[in-house]
Amino acid sequence: MIRQNVSAEFLRKGPGILPLIFAVALSRPVLADAKGPLPEAQASPVPDTFTTSSQFKRIVVVRMKNQVDILQGLRDAVVREKIQNAVILSGAGSLVSYHVHVVSNTTLPATEAFTKGEGPYDLLTTTGYIIGGRVHCHISFADPQKALGGHLEPGTRVFTFAIITLGVLEDGASLKRMDDQTWR
Numbered sequence: 001m002i003r004q005n006v007s008a009e010f011l012r013k014g015p016g017i018l019p020l021i022f023a024v025a026l027s028r029p030v031l032a033d034a035k036g037p038l039p040e041a042q043a044s045p046v047p048d049t050f051t052t053s054s055q056f057k058r059i060v061v062v063r064m065k066n067q068v069d070i071l072q073g074l075r076d077a078v079v080r081e082k083i084q085n086a087v088i089l090s091g092a093g094s095l096v097s098y099h100v101h102v103v104s105n106t107t108l109p110a111t112e113a114f115t116k117g118e119g120p121y122d123l124l125t126t127t128g129y130i131i132g133g134r135v136h137c138h139i140s141f142a143d144p145q146k147a148l149g150g151h152l153e154p155g156t157r158v159f160t161f162a163i164i165t166l167g168v169l170e171d172g173a174s175l176k177r178m179d180d181q182t183w184r
Helices: 008-013 018-027 070-080
Strands: 056-065 086-103 112-131 134-142 147-152 157-169
Touching: 056 070, 056 086, 070 134, 070 147, 070 157, 086 134, 112 147, 112 157
Parallel strands: none
Antiparallel strands: 056 157, 086 112, 086 147, 086 157, 112 134, 134 147
């Protein structure tokens, strides 16, 4: 990719609007390869990196007791607290069972491998997002022999307790494209 920019000094010295129009035209990115400009069809409308900014409106701490399904508990908290968009900041506790999925290939479309298990596990981390009121949570957990993790599925149940902290974003913040795997 070739990008040309016009200096601020040029804009200050130039007479009238013509240099400004010229500067804007030159500041636009030019996509090129050895054979010239790329066809429009090859230029992707999806940015390589997308960002959005917001401050936390409030922090919500969610505690779940023995045998509560963590995914359902998070869903219930999101409805009760009227949360549209949030960041899952942290989580800890213990589990009696888990159900997660992970990606199982490296070509699109993605495929998923699901795993389940029962036994005593420490809940090490929870991370993810609430996007338009929908929970997208990943967890990691361990027993004395191994650590596991993945995308939280129904059937992951609490042993002693689970505490998950949500940073609720300001009204108007939108995360709707963040986990859209078709937006590529």
